[in-house]
Amino acid sequence: MSTEAAAPGSPHQHPSHHFRAGSHGRLRIRRTLAIFVLTFAVIVGVGAALTSVQAPTRHPACPPLQPCGVPAPTVRPLVALSVFRSAQSGFSLEYDGSLLTIAHQDGAGVTLRVQFKDGTTGAMNVQAAPGISPSAAIAARVKLLQGSISQLARDDDPADELLGAEVGLRSGSGAVFRGDLAGPQGVSQSVQIAIESATNGRRTLLATVLAPAQHVGPQSDMYALADQIINSVRWAEGTASS
């Protein structure tokens, strides 16, 4: 605010005329730091409380050396499934068309989209990875995702462990990762990526599930849908699954 003097009665007269530079700041160093530390602690505390309230409860589906119990129920046991067949790669799969839509398809495979009630989306991709082993296919997929997902790291939480990775009823490799979708405005959501891959000796298929962290996990609808699709995969003719 200006300290410039104005003529009394002038239309531009300033209502207050408190000179600056008559004193130091109100707080001084100790009070500045004390108030800052206290307020910052409150902010962190409130943040901790909010994130704790919203945090999903997660337990390992199968504790080590313990019975797993009943498998998670499928979302809708009796529905007419839609079929996708890859003309180039030869494999086919079935999916629930009332819950999933094809978002993208090309010669390598297909990407299905699921819309969650909170406005977020999940996706599942199944594609051929010719000429490489399942573990190499997973590594290649992770390398690709590292360019688009921030802070990508392997998820070692036992609650998120993949049990019996397979594609099209063939055993294979699998891994779970966590990362974040971020932009210049901030970090928008934490995502979990589950990747499974298997081969029939001539062709390798790779299945990738990506969804917000709160919508995935062994008991989640997203994983139930993904399991249904992965189990429905039929390999190219002449190399049918065993």
Next chain:
Amino acid sequence: MTCPSCEQTTPEGRFCIRCGAPLADDWEGKSRTRSHFAAASHQHVAHPALISTLFPHLPRASQSGFRLALAFGLAVVAGLAALRLFPMALIAAALLLPLLVVLYLIDVDVYEGEPPWAVAFVILWGAVAGVGFGLLAIDVAPSAVDVIAHGDSQNVVQQGLLLPFAGLLVLLIGPVLLLPYHRFNDVLDGVTFGTAAAAAFGGAQAITYGVHYFGSGVRPAGAIAPWIWRLLSLGLGMPIVTMGAAAAACAALWLRYRAPARDCEALGPAGHPVVALPLAAALVMGAAVGETFLPPWGWLLWLAAFDVVVIIMLRRAIHVGLLEEALEIPIGPEIACPNCGAQTARHTFCGNCGISLQALPKTRPRRSEPVAMPASEPPA
């Protein structure tokens, strides 16, 4: 003696108390060409010092407190990230600079004696705009399908260019609405409004954009080091660019439309709104778009370069603004300069350290003493 720059009478000293020009024998030219930063005369005008630029009213002794607070806050953010408490670290990073701005406004008592509605208005405006642009960013952000099908999590045009550009212009509306008020006619008023609005904008936008993230648990999995780089970018690097650009744009607007007619061209072409506003927006866009193609550590370095540019640009605007705003008032009684502690006649600049007295906290008048008397507190 007579000042060689303004040719007015000034007491003996190192600086003219009217125009701030050095009184050394070999000094020539206008006072604004001096190298001592008008708001922190112990620093060079081109020295990219963060605290003395974003918080220009702070006396030298108070700057260390804010430096310590900023360092402590950054250490807490990094510590929370190291413990994988990412959501808490994100909240702390988003609110670090807004909290410092509020503390600064309380400390220097900028608008003591008058209703705080002006500062409250620009902070609220910035926060509301930040929430709005956070929601917009969520809406245009790439989905899981984009990531998995196209290997792309970035919306370069919308998130990297359009939203930062539009965000800066919208957040500037709040300060600009205060431009017609004659009581806010210093360049530092514009800088204060721009800084406060931008800090609130950045914090609110980051919190809103992360609303889905906060549901992912207290300690979600993730790589720690990239998280630390990202938090430093979101909590310090990007807000500094936004605050500096907004404040520099406001300084140019204030100098052009609120300063006396002789001073409105002081910043040259860069002070014209047609240049100043797009330049500020371009700096914010340039800083933001780096996120779309750089790794987290690379974006932090990228932002650091933009921070230096923006800080120097803002310092120049503050410097020129303060040195142009010589008061047309009689020389007052001796006071102890809160910046250097030396006795100086009250006018526009300290005759000893050369700081602009307008860039210092106000006098809080006491019932028992007149306003213009020296403060009773001893200098630090």
